[in-house]
Each structure stands twice: as C-alpha cells, then as structure tokens.
Amino acid sequence: MKTTNLVLSFIALFFLYSCKQIVQSSIESRVENLNERCPIRLGKSDVLKKVEYRNNAICFYVTEEENDVFFSSFTPEQKEKAENSMNFKCQAVFMCLTNKTVKEELNNITKTMGDEVGLTFRVFIKGGTSKSILKTELTWKEIQDLNSDASEW
Numbered sequence: 694m695k696t697t698n699l700v701l702s703f704i705a706l707f708f709l710y711s712c713k714q715i716v717q718s719s720i721e722s723r724v725e726n727l728n729e730r731c732p733i734r735l736g737k738s739d740v741l742k743k744v745e746y747r748n749n750a751i752c753f754y755v756t757e758e759e760n761d762v763f764f765s766s767f768t769p770e771q772k773e774k775a776e777n778s779m780n781f782k783c784q785a786v787f788m789c790l791t792n793k794t795v796k797e798e799l800n801n802i803t804k805t806m807g808d809e810v811g812l813t814f815r816v817f818i819k820g821g822t823s824k825s826i827l828k829t830e831l832t833w834k835e836i837q838d839l840n841s842d843a844s845e846w
Contacts, residue, residue, distance in 0.1 A: 741755055750830070
C-alpha cells in the first residue's frame with residue numbers, strides 16, 4: 694500500500710510539473726509574438742520597446758519619448774515611494790494596456806494561465822531624455838482585483 698501511494702504521489706507530481714512547463718512554454722511563445730511587434734506606441738509619447746517573460750514575470754520596457762522631468766528629478770526616497778505606490782503601479786500597467794494589440798495578447802495569456810504559474814507583471818519606464826528609470830511590479834492577483842474594481846464602476 695505504501696508503495697502504491699508513493700508511486701501515485703510521484704505520478705501526480707510529475708503531471709503537475711509537466712502542466713506547469715506547458716503553461717510556461719505557452720506564455721513564453723505568446724510574449725515572444727508580442728515582442729516581435731515592438732516597438733508599439735502606447736500613447737502620445739510612450740513606446741513599448743520590448744516585452745519578455747522571465748522568472749514567471751512578463752516584463753514591459755517602456756520609453757517616455759517626450760518630457761520626463763516629472764520623475765527624473767526624484768530623490769531616491771521619492772523614487773522608491775512612487776514605485777511602490779498602488780497609484781503608480783496601476784498607471785504603469787494600464788499604460789501598457791492602452792494599446793489594443795498588447796491588451797488582446799495579454800488577455801489571451803492571463804485568461805487561461807495567470808493563476809497556474811503565479812504570474813507577475815513588471816513595468817520599467819525609462820525617460821527619453823534623462824534615461825532615469827522607474828520600475829514597478831504587480832501580481833496577477835492585484836491585476837485581477839483592479840479589473841474587478843474597474844468593472845464595478
């Protein structure tokens with residue numbers, strides 16, 4: 694009986710590991726497809742330069758092409774406070790989602806796979822003139838919560 698339980702446990706662990714690998718491979722493929730479309734204009738002055746998937750995170754690299762004075766003059770303390778504020782996190786992620794192509798591709802990824810791998814979203818915004826970088830991160834759960842809050846409006 695102990696041998697049977699051990700074998701069943703091994704099979705279950707192997708199956709879970711295989712499923713996670715398939716999901717991660719699918720996410721990598723979709724992110725590569727999105728990255729091939731870069732650069733993507735996100736608004737008047739923001740450009741998505743690159744997208745990549747690493748360490749269960751979809752990373753967006755955005756350049757602010759016009760005046761980036763608003764964050765280039767931050768002290769290290771102000772920069773850290775901004776990067777960790779929920780307001781900035783929301784603005785950074787939603788900036789990436791303003792483009793229809795980006796939003797559709799991410800919806801395809803997250804509808805079926807976000808929970809399985811503990812997906813995280815990281816956004817790096819680089820000032821076009823200052824080259825100063827702000828970065829932030831949201832978990833898949835935080836994005837789900839934001840989407841449900843927005844749909845209640």
